[in-house]
Amino acid sequence: MTPLGRPLFIGHEIYRHSSYGGWHPLRIPRVSTVMDLSRALGWLPRAAYVTSPRAKPAAIAAFHTPDYIAALQEAERTGEVSAAVRARHNIGTHANPVFPEMYRRPATSAGAALLAGELLAGGGVVYAPACGTHHALADAASGFCYFNDPVLAILSLRRQGLRRIAYVDIDAHHGDGVEIAFRDEPEVLVLSVHEENRWPRTGALGDRGAGNVWNLPVPRGFHDDEMALARDAVILPAVQAHRPEAIVLQCGADGVTEDPQSRMELSNNAHWAVAAALMPLAPRMLGLGGGGYNPWSVGRLWTGIWGTLSGQEVPERLPAQAEAVLRALRWEGRTRVTVPPESWVTTLRDPLRGGSIRSEVRDRISALRSRLTAEA
Template sequence: MTCDSVFVYSSDYLNYKFSDDHPFNHIRVKLTQDLLTEMKALNDSDVIAPRIATDDEIALIHDPAYIDAVKKAGKGSLASSIAANYGLGTEDTPIFSNMHEASALIVGGTLTAVDAVMTGKSDHALNVGGGLHHGFRGKASGFCIYNDSSIAIEYMKKKYGAKVLYVDTDAHHGDGVQWAFYDDPEVCTLSIHETGRYLFPGTGNINEKGQGKGYGFSFNVPIDAFTEDESFQEVYEASFRKVIDFFKPDVILTQNGADAHYYDPLTHLSVSMKSYEFIPKLAHQLAHEYCDGKWIAVGGGGYDIWRVVPRAWSRIWLEMKGLSISGRLPQQWLDRWNPLSPLTLPENWDDETNLYEPIPRKQEITEKNKLTCERALYQITNQ
């Protein structure tokens, strides 16, 4: 299907940078934009610039004292002892110059995407610079300073009166978004992630179902390490279809971390590019079935920034535009970025056939994931 879609982008996204050797590097956003441009799938008319979110907008989720601390930290005027109370200046979230401005632009980018969809300017909107799902009300966490997805959800509730379904396929549990709406029946969160037994943040168990009026609106499917495409897709489709039919949202917000891929250095899953084609395809289909097409997508994790993220995130945009692609990546893109990449870039959109050695526990992992998914959805199935 062909739909109106917008791509939110600014080269200023690269200002969100902790250090040269930090695993979170937003050059991946530039790599994605450049790849789409080289293959002529992204035109100037598709791109809209992000705005900087206001303090009031950021305060929809974050405490004013925390916002003030982020501002001071970015100006070098926050004592390290105070910074530590806010999760700033840690190994995960080091302080960098003008960190408030860089973070507020990412939030504003996701709000720009929201307004484009909710005002009818476009059916879909993509902000791959967003998806910082670990930020808490008064604390930075897991490379995330401001939680743009949580802010966007609260913004949609207040400005548009929308019921929002948030679907997170990052390998790390979307904890910041879940806890922000844990008692809210107007927001439903679904996270498919690697089990917290082995991975940060250690949360996202199936018994985290919400509380108070929000009980029954939080869903988690923690999958086993070494999960492969077939099992990942089975769990994702089964849970997404059941949850959206149960909740019947006005709009879908998907977080598209690309760190479940086998190459990712921080996680232990074995997903290939096949799943990163499947993930947005299902989201697109269900958005049209349930929400008149209203679909906002953001980026997220993904730490093989050269070989994996650009190909994975490009597929979200290609799906939004109804474009299919296979074969070789544009030669000009490969020539431009290979000299800068520490690893030889793949030449094709799809992964090589033998991406990894066969995993001996495949059947056991698949059966365990299926059971976990059934248990996570039990309350819906048995209504």
């Protein structure tokens, strides 16, 4: 089991004061909000909290190239990149900017991923909300992601002697970097549910690779009842058939209605239900964060994931100390400051957002289930 036989939360204070810049979607606080809100709810005692180490370059090189790692270190040191480095490694761009902690911050998340694999060697549950950067490539940044910590977590689990890993990704964006890393590895199940025609515009229904890759692209407006069908008809059967020794769940929060980076219509209940349903299917469970660009919705959703993984009961109304955490958040744009509705600061659980299941959703789920059944 994990130390003390209890679920563990890996965090770090670096996320409290670090951002990608005042104009970037990742200018908002996320992990620090989850830490503060979990503590305010009494869900994060000191014994459950583990401070993430910063991964060393040699450890990060389990997936990423030494040249790329060195380029990030040098960009952080000098605060700039050359045109050649920008072209090769895709850093110093609008999406992947140079910022003061551009090596230390992702190296800390990478350290959490690597440590999680070690902590789970004997079984248990670990939550690392700073992880989930599923777009990063071996030699380049991509989609706000500098190091691919889901890949590093899976590699860490495999170094503990585990072979059969299930990676489930419910971010609004396709987990392309993880798919590329394991598309020819049949012992690693990679399953992504994501919005179609959303950047990076990969992960089509028929995309497979030579390994154990499955994609379910869904239309805009995808809601709780449609996710429940996808969960029960595709996600759970695929994971059960794989018989994993560990499950890694990427819980990107950008699929909820309030998020500006997708057009999905989920509530945070959908993510919590997927996490709860997956937990009994393997002796090891690793929860990760991912996308999420509304500070209130991502903080509430990810705190609820920790509550799900650690067996907490969600209160109908937040206690005053937890409410104060959410009221203190700011989401400043170039021309306005968002004022949150009361439900964003007084509750953790969203209202359910369901509806009729559209034929196009049903048909895609049916097609993918048929393929899964045929290969079982």
